[in-house]
Amino acid sequence: xxxxAPLSDFGFKVANTSDEAFDVFNYLNTNRFEKDTNPNxxxxxxxxxxxxxxxxxxxxxxxxxxxxxxxxxYGSPRGSDAFRNEIASLVNRHFNVxxxxxxxxxxxxxxxxxxxxxxxxxxxxxxxxxLVSAPLYGAFLSxxxxxxxxxxxxxxxxxxxxxxxxxxxxxxxKFAELSSKGIVPKMLxxxxxxxxxxxxxPRKVLESFYQFAESHNMYVLVDEIYALSVYRxxxxxxxxxxxxxxxxxxxxxxxxxxxxxxxxxxxxxWPNLSDFINPQRVVVVHGMSKDFCMxxxxxxxxxxxxxxDIKEAAFRTSNFQYISSHTDSVLxxxxxxxxxxxxxxxxxxxxxxxxxxxxxxxxxKNGIGYYPAQAGHFIWADFSPLLLKYTNKxxxxxxxxxxxxxxxxxxxxxNQNNVTLLTSTSQLSVDDCKSxxxxxxxxxxxxxxxxxxxxADRPGWVRVIFAIPWDELELGLDRLIKFSSPxx
Ligand SMILES: Cc1ncc(COP(=O)(O)O)c(C=O)c1O
Numbered sequence: 001x002x003x004x005a006p007l008s009d010f011g012f013k014v015a016n017t018s019d020e021a022f023d024v025f026n027y028l029n030t031n032r033f034e035k036d037t038n039p040n041x042x043x044x045x046x047x048x049x050x051x052x053x054x055x056x057x058x059x060x061x062x063x064x065x066x067x068x069x070x071x072x073x074y075g076s077p078r079g080s081d082a083f084r085n086e087i088a089s090l091v092n093r094h095f096n097v098x099x100x101x102x103x104x105x106x107x108x109x110x111x112x113x114x115x116x117x118x119x120x121x122x123x124x125x126x127x128x129x130x131l132v133s134a135p136l137y138g139a140f141l142s143x144x145x146x147x148x149x150x151x152x153x154x155x156x157x158x159x160x161x162x163x164x165x166x167x168x169x170x171x172x173x174k175f176a177e178l179s180s181k182g183i184v185p186k187m188l189x190x191x192x193x194x195x196x197x198x199x200x201x202p203r204k205v206l207e208s209f210y211q212f213a214e215s216h217n218m219y220v221l222v223d224e225i226y227a228l229s230v231y232r233x234x235x236x237x238x239x240x241x242x243x244x245x246x247x248x249x250x251x252x253x254x255x256x257x258x259x260x261x262x263x264x265x266x267x268x269x270w271p272n273l274s275d276f277i278n279p280q281r282v283v284v285v286h287g288m289s290k291d292f293c294m295x296x297x298x299x300x301x302x303x304x305x306x307x308x309d310i311k312e313a314a315f316r317t318s319n320f321q322y323i324s325s326h327t328d329s330v331l332x333x334x335x336x337x338x339x340x341x342x343x344x345x346x347x348x349x350x351x352x353x354x355x356x357x358x359x360x361x362x363x364x365k366n367g368i369g370y371y372p373a374q375a376g377h378f379i380w381a382d383f384s385p386l387l388l389k390y391t392n393k394x395x396x397x398x399x400x401x402x403x404x405x406x407x408x409x410x411x412x413x414x415n416q417n418n419v420t421l422l423t424s425t426s427q428l429s430v431d432d433c434k435s436x437x438x439x440x441x442x443x444x445x446x447x448x449x450x451x452x453x454x455x456a457d458r459p460g461w462v463r464v465i466f467a468i469p470w471d472e473l474e475l476g477l478d479r480l481i482k483f484s485s486p487x488x
Pocket of ligand 1: 048110111112113130137191195223225287288295298299300334
């Protein structure tokens with residue numbers, strides 16, 4: 001038999017590169033925690049989903065539409081006119097748009113994942129770079145690079161600088177570094193509201209990002225998937241909180257600064273966008289997964305009011321990532337009840353706020369540091385003291401099983417078992433971070449997001465999803481604390 005031709009370079013690479021986060025994501029679906037039927041299953045506080053209003057959504061969807069003959073036919077790959085009209089109406093009502101958008105500005109995709117992938121594909125040539133700040137939403141790593149041949153280049157921004165224009169210097173530095181290697185940064189991603197920190201970019205920072213992109217001939221993808229999940233803001237009469245620093249964190253950075261509590265301003269709302277950037281460089285994504293609690297339906301959209309070519313290219317490739325005809329008509333129906341939708345959006349925000357208060361109280365009670373958040377389903381927390389305890393617990397367990405022979409670390413101290421233990425969170429490694437995360441999923445039955453998978457600046461950061469019923473969330477957090485504590 002002849003040897004068979006290899007897969008494409010991409011096919012070979014993707015088939016032979018491990019992706020632990022992807023594997024865990026798949027495992028979660030096989031062993032999901034269910035209070036009555038699978039109480040030992042994995043409590044998922046790692047995947048951004050809003051479960052707080054699922055019943056309302058399911059009831060509304062069930063009432064929306066039954067299958068009919070039309071459901072069995074090919075629909076419109078860019079989304080039906082009726083659906084795109086309802087999306088335009090939603091955006092015009094809730095994004096404070098400067099110029100109303102129309103159905104013609106929208107291309108529907110099967111999720112924002114696909115929207116980000118197709119935009120990267122349309123804008124970048126193989127070898128071009130996409131810039132984004134880190135910590136980042138981990139799936140950008142594949143969304144931007146798979147199929148496109150582009151690379152994702154992250155700029156490490158301390159969370160304390162995320163709302164400051166000082167970060168632009170870091171972007172300039174990265175740009176210069178890439179350019180000197182002949183790499184062209186072609187696109188910038190702005191994730192606003194920000195995943196994983198739940199923070200909102202102040203206008204000044206957005207202006208600077210736009211100016212940066214304009215000056216370097218870059219496109220800007222603005223990911224606004226959490227636009228309607230803003231639960232703390234000045235207009236809601238909230239007041240800024242200081243970051244909560246855990247008492248036993250030995251990290252040298254200061255996290256006690258007062259947050260900047262700002263209003264969310266969609267790219268679509270700026271009357272003077274063109275003072276900072278040619279709007280043709282800017283494209284926005286949004287969808288149903290987060291603000292409407294329906295990750296599983298796989299529906300997102302690209303909004304390109306300013307650039308006809310982006311819109312046209314997304315339209316011409318839309319048959320690779322379009323939603324089913326049935327989903328299209330069910331969601332047209334869902335969005336067409338404006339009174340329900342407008343009320344639903346405020347309910348989402350109220351429920352998120354209640355949950356945020358509960359988790360921040362839990363963190364304070366248990367000495368877990370966190371950055372205050374304003375939007376989204378998650379909170380960025382400092383688990384480094386727990387990681388330190390867990391890593392030492394593992395070192396002790398390993399030494400016991402090896403009769404006291406354990407490879408210690410150079411900076412640690414010896415305890416009575418002759419094990420060299422870590423004494424400071426600054427000694428923790430990315431491997432320690434991933435090891436605890438893996439063990440939490442497979443041994444302790446709780447899945448959170450390890451900061452290492454989101455390119456955090458040091459081990460110990462985690463993203464915890466709080467948009468789930470409190471009993472489940474509390475169980476997940478309790479499992480985590482118990483499993484990392486030395487005496488368990
Ligand atoms: C910032 C961000 N963008 C895009 C996505 C992808 O969403 P979708 O379910 O629409 O593919 C997510 C999902 O977690 C996200 O957090």
